[in-house]
Amino acid sequence: MSFLSNLRKRFDSKRVTLQLDDIQGLILRSRPEPYVGIHAMLHVDDAAGGRDLIGRLAGHVPSAEGWTEDMPAWMGVALSHAGLKALGLPDDSLKSFPLAFQQGMAARAAQLRDEGENEPETWEEAYQNESCHIALSIFAQSDAELQRVKANAMAELEQATGVRLMGTHEFGADKEAKNPFGYRDSISQPTVAGAGVEPNPGDERAIAAGEFILGEDSEAGSPVAMPSPDVLGRNGSFVVLRKYESCVGAFNDFLREHGSDEEAQDRLGAKMFGRWRSGAPLNMSPDQDDEALGADRDKNNDFDYSDDTKGLICPHSAHMRRMNPRGSKLTILTDQNIHRIIRRSSTFGPKWSRDMTTSDDTGDRGLFFIFISARAFDTIEFLQQEWINRGNFLDLGEERDPVVGLHEQPGRFTIPDQPVRRRVNGVTTFNRLRGGEYMFMPSISALKWIGEGSWLRG
Known part of the structure; x- marks a missing residue:
């Protein structure tokens, strides 16, 4: 049975309690098998130009509505704290994020035990000095679909002012979906309560949605702290991105x-x-x-x-x-x-x-x-x-x-x-x-809110 067939077998729309139409699809939609894709890192030099780009990219980001159905390719957008600051978000919003996110991954090297050959000074340029402001990730079922969605994203970037492309990296694996060491990976994934899907055998019970979606109740029975205002934080999530050479x-x-x-x-x-x-x-x-x-x-x-x-x-x-x-x-x-x-890990190389x-x-x-x-x-x-x-x-x-x-x-x-x-x-x-970097994956409505610079209008 294919992955999607298995997923649809376990899905019942009557069990959906999440606002799927506002959640970025990448949060719930697993990568296809086989898969290809690209990660792109952008740096914002001009706040207005960056906001304009975010607003236009929002139109290319699919929601999680219909996440159990087939989709040939999709894109996700995530932002670092330095990126949100470069986009001109108000100080109250910037300070409402978790301290670790405000500091960024490189500044948390001691807590991460990123020492010696893993210390930030050894990292690639795109991840040094808070350079990674916006991360675009595209997953696709084929090279043709990847190029189609990539072309749309790059067309928006070419029209943008004050935003630089710091680096890209293509990735992919065949239908066996194996990591660089030859082992099938990303098998164990949690089932998110409220997403409409029953757990697979062995997946234990569904995990409270608030462990993954901001604004929802967590395993503790209440939501974890989320950034403000509500339109910025709700239905978003946080992302850890770490690039490894194997x-x-x-x-x-x-x-x-x-x-x-x-x-x-x-x-x-x-x-x-x-x-x-x-x-x-x-x-x-x-x-x-x-x-x-x-x-x-x-x-x-x-x-x-x-x-x-x-x-x-x-x-x-x-x-x-x-x-x-x-x-x-x-x-x-x-x-x-x-x-x-x-997990949304991706393999690259031979x-x-x-x-x-x-x-x-x-x-x-x-x-x-x-x-x-x-x-x-x-x-x-x-x-x-x-x-x-x-x-x-x-x-x-x-x-x-x-x-x-x-x-x-x-x-x-x-x-x-x-x-x-x-x-x-x-x-x-x-x-x-x-x-690597600590990122925030906003909701669809939050991407639009950032793109419009709504807070600037009072």
Whole structure:
């Protein structure tokens, strides 16, 4: 069953309580498979010209109404705090945003543990010195559709005054939708209450809409704080954008060093990720990959770790288990539901192959780690500090995520086993940060409000 068929099967308009016609479609609409797309970063030099561009782009941004139906391509627009300031928003509005968003990602490097080879001074120009004011993201089913929507956006930019294009990056993956390391990704996505869709098997219950949509009740029973005025904040959300350069050859070499043959290498890789390359989870297929299971959306997420308390099937330190410990007993108590995120990650560069080595790591492959949440900044800083760059919450001390952790010195990966656990040494940084920013994704009405500069008319 195709992704859209599966989605429509679970959708009932009678369950919709959200204002879908005001929410940007990108928040609820998952990327197609296969997919292509482009991210573009813009800088605003003239407030009036920037507002005019935002107003015209608003007409090209589809809402979430009909988000379960087929759409060949779509665009989303997000703004940084520096961008909102450059657009001339009033001080009261600017100060109403979360402090982390006001400061920006680079200024939060200490909280994010973006140090050493990941520190902001190493980032690409488009992400330095608060240069990224507006981020445009286009997802499409085909190159032709991508070029059509891209042409519309670029035509609006060419007519704009006082707005500069800082950089673009195209991305895409085939129908297997695999990341640079050859693993199917973005499988586990939360179901948003009020969006009209019942959870897939294994997706647990629907998460309160306010965890993703500003102005709606959160898991705590009330909305999280949102920017003012109401027209600016309501039905918007926050976005974390982080661009990574993936060291695929180094990862392959690591597997070869610690695996005597391809079977052993694939098993170690699955232990590090928590899934086989097909997407089949270890907890449902512990001994070998299962292509049919990996491709089955009704089954490939239907599990938790409650029956694997010792991590003998999926190690506690595996990337997937760290990012969603579903059913795990954690040493540091956390409400896992307030750390759920909507992923919109995108892969770029050549497709993975087994014969790549460290010498092939030329910076031309990687991924944009993009996620959406009403608590985005608290969530990413918690993830970076606790679940990614240390292991104290699962009794592993300073052991870091083996896939996305920053390893300033070669680290280790622990695989529980009987009678003695196995420790694999020599883990290095396999994903190097090359830039990022904290963004705000306004509602459709907020984009129009910004475009019109309504506050200037008193």
